[in-house]
Amino acid sequence: xxxxxxxxxxxxxxxxxxxxxxxxxxxxxxxxxxxxxxxxxxxxxxxxxxxxxxxxxxxxxxxxxxxxxxxxxxxxxxxxxxxxxxxxxxxxxxxxxxxxxxxxxxxxxxxxxxxxxxxxxxxxxxxxxxxxxxxxxxxxxxxxxxxxxxxxxxxxxxxxxxxxxxxxxxxxxxxxxxxxxxxxxxxxxxxxxxxxxxxxxxxxxxxxxxxxxxxxxxxxxxxxxxxxxxxxxxxxxxxxxxxxxxxxxxxx
Ligand code: PGA
Numbered sequence: 001x002x003x004x005x006x007x008x009x010x011x012x013x014x015x016x017x018x019x020x021x022x023x024x025x026x027x028x029x030x031x032x033x034x035x036x037x038x039x040x041x042x043x044x045x046x047x048x049x050x051x052x053x054x055x056x057x058x059x060x061x062x063x064x065x066x067x068x069x070x071x072x073x074x075x076x077x078x079x080x081x082x083x084x085x086x087x088x089x090x091x092x093x094x095x096x097x098x099x100x101x102x103x104x105x106x107x108x109x110x111x112x113x114x115x116x117x118x119x120x121x122x123x124x125x126x127x128x129x130x131x132x133x134x135x136x137x138x139x140x141x142x143x144x145x146x147x148x149x150x151x152x153x154x155x156x157x158x159x160x161x162x163x164x165x166x167x168x169x170x171x172x173x174x175x176x177x178x179x180x181x182x183x184x185x186x187x188x189x190x191x192x193x194x195x196x197x198x199x200x201x202x203x204x205x206x207x208x209x210x211x212x213x214x215x216x217x218x219x220x221x222x223x224x225x226x227x228x229x230x231x232x233x234x235x236x237x238x239x240x241x242x243x244x245x246x247x248x249x250x251x252x
Pocket of ligand 1: 009169177213214215234235236238
């Protein structure tokens, strides 16, 4: 059975005192998580260990990084490696968020390298895909997302792909307050699962969690998560408020 996941993506937000406060609130929040319904909190690198420490007693709430570099180590000023994340026992890393693709020119092939190195160090990638507004308006979103998956994930073995979490995030819905309709989300998630099934088989595709991201809030999480192929969400803005994010976790 695939897991249901409420993932927080803090992006480049929170000072140290703010991060501490938010983590403390999350650590005492009344959230229902189990082995099958988990939460993942992707914080800025600087707060990874703090987050692990504050959430240490919370079973089934995990800490994630928001990115890692393609190389093992070396002269890459400002970057962080999968090996470093592993040494801090960080179990998940977001790979290929649209902001990384857009602002930092991350390409499908670079993301394939990032997925590889994360898996090499036993860190589960949360692989992001999704189309911009012009592609949606042209009606070519299915083939666009399919290419993202093919270019960055299709070289993986069955044992590797099963460790990947997919996050479908239509760029036009990120931080805009404009959520995809339940039908649009379901349609794309079903398409993604079909693409995965075509390459890796039905059993594997049915066991991969596919999260929706883009203006998920406490008020709309339940209906989006109720779609048959939507296995939870990757949440930006609304994850910066402990109460709101707790509602989202409890909507799984
Ligand atoms: P949002 O961001 O929830 O603020 O739209 C989602 C994301 O970019 O992961």
